[in-house]
Amino acid sequence: MSAKTKEQKYKAPKQHVNWKVYLKRYWQLYALLFLPMAYLLLFRYVPMRYVIIAFKKYSIVQKIGEMPWAKNHGMQYFIQAFHNKDFINALRNTVMLNLLDLVVGFPIPIIFALILNELPFKRFKKTVQTIAYMPHFLSWVIIYGLAIQLFTPTNGLVNMFIEKLGGEAVPFLNEPTHWVATYIFLGVWQSFGWNSIVYLAAIAGISPELYEAASVDGAGRFSKIWHITLPGIRGTIVTLLVMALGNIIGSGFDRPFALANNLVMKYGEVISTFVYKNGIKGLQFSLTTAVGLFQSVVGVFFLLFANWLARKLGERGIW
Amino acid sequence: MKKKVLALVLACTMVFSMAACGKETPAPEGETKPEEVVTDNTDTEADTEVEAEPEVVSELTDGKFAETRHITVEVYDRGNDGGSDPTNNMYTEYIKKGMLEDHNVEVEFVAVPRWTETEEINNLLAAGTAPDICLTYSYPTIQTYANMGGVLDLNQYLEQYRSELNNLYDWLGDTNIYWNQDDETKTIWAIEGKRANSRRILTFVRQDWLDQLNLKEPTNKKEFYDTICAFRDNADTLLGGDAKKMVPFSVSYDVGWRAALLIESNIDPKITDKEYYCNGFDDRKLTQNGTKEAIRTLNAWYNEGLLWKDFALYSSGDSNEDDMMKAGYVGAFQHNWDYPFRNGEDSIQANLARLVGEDAKFVAVDCFENSDGVTLKYVDSTAGDRKIFFPSTNDEPLASMLYLDWISAPEHVQYLQIGDEGVTHNVLSDGAIETVAAEGDAIMNSGNNIDLTITCNGLRLMDENLTVLSAAHGYANCDPADVQKAIAYAEANMKHSINVKTGEIKAEDGMGEALSAKRDIVYDTAVVAAPADFDKVWDDAIADYLASGGQAIIDERTSAWEKVYGDSTSVK
DSSP states (O other): OHHHHHHHHHHHHHHHHHHHHHHHHHHHHHHHHHHHHHHHIIIIIGGGGGGGGGGBOOOSSSOGGGSOBOTTTTTHHHHHHHHOHHHHHHHHHHHHHHHHHHHHHTHHHHHHHHHHHHOOOHHHHHHHHHHHHGGGGSOHHHHHHHHHHHHOTTTOHHHHHHHHTTOOOOOTTTSHHHHHHHHHHHHHHHHHHHHHHHHHHHHHTSOHHHHHHHHHTTOOHHHHIIIIIHHHTHHHHHHHHHHHHHTSSOOOSHHHHHHOOGGGHHHHOOHHHHHIIIIIITOOHHHHHHHHHHHHHHHHHHHHHHHHHHHHTTOOTTO | OHHHHHHHHHHHHHHHHHHHHHHHSOOTTOOOOHHHHHHOSSOSSHHHHHHTGGGGGGGEETTEESSOEEEEEEEEEOOOTTOOOTTSSHHHHHHHHHHHHHHOEEEEEEEEEGGGHHHHHHHHHHTTOOOSBEEESOHHHHHHHHHTTOBOOHHHHHHHTGGGOHHHHHHHHHHHHSTTOOTTTOOOSOEEOEESSOOOEEEEEEHHHHHHTTOOOOOSHHHHHHHHHHHHHTHHHHHGGGGGGOEEEEOOSOHHHHTHHHHHHTSOTTOOHHHHHHTOSSTTOTTSTTHHHHHHHHHHHHHTTOSOTTGGGSOTTOOHHHHHHHHTOEEEEEEETTGGGTTGGGSHHHHHHHHTOTTOOEEEEOOOOOTTSOOOEEEOOSOSSOEEEOBTTOOOHHHHHHHHHHHHSHHHHHHHHHOSBTTTEEEOTTSOEEEOOOOGGGOOSSGGGTTTSTTEESOOOSSHHHHHHHHTTOSTTSOHHHHHHHHHHHHTTEEEOOOOOOOOOGGGTTTHHHHHHHHHHHHHHHHHSOGGGHHHHHHHHHHHHIIIIIHHHHHHHHHHHHHHHTTOSSOO
16 A cells, blocks of 8 residues: 555656556457456455355345344354364364375475476376376266275275285275375375476476586486476475465365265365355355355465465565 | 457457356346246236235136246156156146146246255255245254245145145145144144155065075064075075175165164164154154164174175265165165165166066065064154245245145046056056056156155055055066065054154254264264274264254253143153
8 A cells, every 4th residue: 555655656647647558558458357357356256245144144035134143243153163063073174184185295296297307208208297187187076986996895996906815905985094095195196197287387497508507517317306406496386385285274175075975074074065064955054154254264374374484485475 | 450359359258258147147136037027917026916915815716817827846856767857747747737727827847856955955045046836855954944034834825725725635634734833823834745655664685585595584683684694604605706795784874764674673662752752853763762772783783794895985866785786786675665666667676687587586574573572663644754835935825825736636646646547557457557667758757756746655546445456566567466565564563653743943953964964974983883892983973963963952852842741751
C-alpha cells in the first residue's frame, strides 16, 4: 500500500498513461488473460463467501443470510470439531500421511531426474520417461482396482507369488501399518515420473559450458552432479518444497477415499474423507465447513512459514 | 491484422463461454422452475399455491386437474447389467400415461443410484432440485432434513385430501400412514411404505455340496459349523484345482447384515421392548446385548479359515462377492430371503446352473437357534421399510398425493409387478403367475418392480390367494420348490418389531451415516482380530462407537422411554 502511494506521489500521471498505453498496445494479451482471471474469480473467490457457513447453523432451505448464527459467538462448530476425536484422528492421519509422502516421495523425482539426465541414449531416456509418467493419468479408483488385483491376501498376484515361494501372505491392504506403506508406495509410483518433468526441465536449463569446464578440471560424474546439477536446480527444489509444505495439512480426496477400507480406518481416515462422511453424507455442513476452513488457514500458515524459511536460507521462495 | 482478428475472435469466444458458464452456475436463490412457469399460469409465485390450498380439493374435476401439472418422482437406479433405463421403460410409460389420463399430472422420473442414495438425495436437496416425491430407507436422514425445514409436513395434506386418497388409505392403513406421527406436534415427515410380506433374511447352503459329502441339511448352529468345516476340509473334492478359492461361509464388509441371523440368535429371547428399543438405534444390532458373543463366534470362524479373507476390502455395491457365489466358490451365506433367486438370467442360481452344473444350487436352511432353541427371525412390522417424503421444494403436494394414491391402487400395482402375460409372466394351470425372464424395455430393474411400487414392497396381486399361490413362481429360472422352501423358513418363528413412539431423539440428528460407518468398522476389525486380542479390539471399538455419539443416543432413548412409558418395560 505504502509503495503504491509513494509511486503515485512521484509519477502518478505517467503511471496512468503507462497503464493505458500498455493496455492499448497489449490488449490482445490482456484479453487472453481474461478467461483464467475470470475462472479464478468465479470458481475460487466467489465461493469463498460461503465459508460463513462455518459460523452459522446450516439449513438446506434457507439462504445464507437467513441462517441463524451458531452458538458461542459463531464458534460452536470449531469447538465441536476439536472435541470430536474422529476429527483429531483425521487431522493426525492427514499430517502423518503427508509427512511420509514428503519424506519418501519428495526426493524420488529428483533422483529419478538426475539418473535420467545421465543416460546417454536419447531414445531410451524418452521411453523411460514416458512410461514413468503414465500412471499420473490413472484415476485413483483404477489404481485401487490394480492394487486389489495385486495385493489382496487371497487372490492378489503378489501374495500368490510370495506363497508360491513358501512365504506367508502379506496384508498389504488389510492391516493398518502395511496399508500405510502401500498407500505411500502407490502415491510415489503414481506421481514420481510426472513430478520429475519439472526437474528435467530445470536441468536442461543449466549451461553445458559448466559441465565442459568441470570436465576440463577433471571432475567425475558424481562431482558434476553434486557441484553443478544439484545447485543448478536448487531454486526449483526449494519452490516445490515450499508448495509441498503448504499442502501438509491439505489432502486430496480420491486417494485416501479410494484406497482406504474399514480395517485400516485407524490410519486411513483423513480430513477430506472425514468432511465427506460427516458433511456430504451426514449433512453436517456447518461442522465440516469449519473443519475445511481450519484446514485452509493452517495450510496458509504453513505456506507462509516455509516461504519465509526459504528466503531466510537465501532462496527466492515462491514470491 | 490477422493477429488482431484472431485475438478478437478468441476474446469473444471467452466472453460467450463465460456467459454460458454464468447461466449454468447454480442460481441458489432462484426458486421458480421453468416447468412451473409453463403449467402454472394462474400462480406466479410458488408460495401462493400452498396458501391457496384450503379449497384445493375443488381444483379437481373427477379427480383431474384442469391444467396439466408436473411432478418429479425418485426412482432407484440399481445399475443392473443389461437392465432397462430406470426412468424410461415400459413400466414408467404405463405410470406416466395413467397419471396423465386419470389426474392430468405429468410424471417425470429422477434416477438416484441405489447404493449411494443418501449422498445423492443430500445433494439434490441442498441444490433445491430434489424430486417432489422422495424415498429413502433412512428415517434419521429425513428427520435431519425436517429439522432444517427441508421437508413438508404431510399431516395437513393427508387431512385435506383424505377423500381423494382411498387407495392409499386402503393399502397402507392408519398404521403405516401415521407410523411416524409426532404425538405432540402431530407432524408427519414421512409415511411408511408397506411390506407385502415380512420375510427378511435367511441362510443359504450349497445343496450339491451337501449331497457330495453325504451331509444332511444343518438344523442348528453346531451342525451349521460342522457343515462349513466339512466344506473347508473337502475343498479339494468340491472344487478341485480351485480349492484355494473356497469360501465356506461368506460375509461382506456389512457383517451386521450378512451375519444377522447369527447375531440375532445371541440376543436373549426374553429381551424387553425397552431394552430392545434403547439399544436399538443401530439397525445392525451393534449395541444389543449378545452381539459381542456372536461376533466372537464369527471371529473364531474367520481365524479357522471359514470366512473370505478379503471381505472388508470391497465396499457397498461391489459385485466381487456375488461373482464368487455365481462361480461356485461359496458354500454358505446369509442374505435377503430371495437373494439367490433374484435377477432372472443373471441370478446366482441361474449362473450356478450354467457355470458349475445343473445340480449346483443354493437352498435355504434354518439353523440359527437362540437360547430357547427357536430359530427366531427379528422382522419388521408392515412398516420399517421405505419411507416416502416430500421435500419443501415440492409445490405440487396435491398432485404428489394423487400419485401416491394412484401407485397404491391394486390394479396398478398388479400390472407393474407382473407386467404383460407372455412377456414377463405366464399363467399356470392353477392360476398362479409364473415370472419369466423379459427382454429389453420390459425388463424389471427390481424384483416385481418394487422400486416403482413405492408404497408396496413385495408381491401384491389383486387376489390375495393368488399372491400366495404365485409367490413361489415369482423368480424366472428358479425351481419353485426352492423358493417355496425359502418362504417357509423365512416365515417361521417371526418376531415383529413394535412401534415405540417417544418423539424425536435429538442425539440421533445427523448421526446416522457417521455411526453406520463406525458400526461397520467395529464389526470388520473385530472379525479379523487375532482370537487372543478379540476382547480388546471389540471393547476398544465399541467404546469408540459409544463415545462418537452412540452412548448419547442410548441415554436419550432411555430417558425418552421413561418419560412416555414410565417404569414399564413393554409398550403395552
